[in-house]
Amino acid sequence: MTFLKEIKLVFATLTLVFLHQKSYSQEAKVSVSQDPKFEQLLNEKRKINSSITINDRYKIQIYNGDSENSKKTLLDFKRENKNIDATIVFSTPLYKVWVGNFKTRIEAEKNLNDLKKKYPNAFLIKPNK
Numbered sequence: 695m696t697f698l699k700e701i702k703l704v705f706a707t708l709t710l711v712f713l714h715q716k717s718y719s720q721e722a723k724v725s726v727s728q729d730p731k732f733e734q735l736l737n738e739k740r741k742i743n744s745s746i747t748i749n750d751r752y753k754i755q756i757y758n759g760d761s762e763n764s765k766k767t768l769l770d771f772k773r774e775n776k777n778i779d780a781t782i783v784f785s786t787p788l789y790k791v792w793v794g795n796f797k798t799r800i801e802a803e804k805n806l807n808d809l810k811k812k813y814p815n816a817f818l819i820k821p822n823k
Contacts, residue, residue: 750820751795751796751797751820752794752796752797752798752799752801752802752818752819752820753792753793753794753795753796753802753818753819753820754792754793754794754802754805754806754809754816754817754818754819755790755791755792755793755816755817755819756771756791756792756793756809756813756815756816757789757790757791757813757815758788758789758790758791758815759788759789760788760789761789764782764789764790764791765782767791767813768780768781768782768791771791771793774812775793778793778794778805779793779794779795780792780793780794781793792819793809799818799820802818803818806818
């Protein structure tokens, strides 16, 4: 009976050693090759997302109406103000053109006064979170 226990013990020990050796055999080296345009696309998406996000910053709405006129307004604005973010937001059934991403109300009001010269219906908004 002790001989049988010794054989089982040796067999179990060899099995554990063998399994332990195999458990380290799963080292894989993965190399990913991606198109460089993919990274450009991701950067563009990040840029768009940062301008669309609704956060605790102030924005100025310069247009509220149909799709075609909102696109024209946005293009005109971007042509004249390259350093201020602008985007179109759809809120059923109207399209709104929001500009800016101002941290303080004072900064937003200063820009609002300048924008009212060209866009008399512009007003300050602080989107909800």
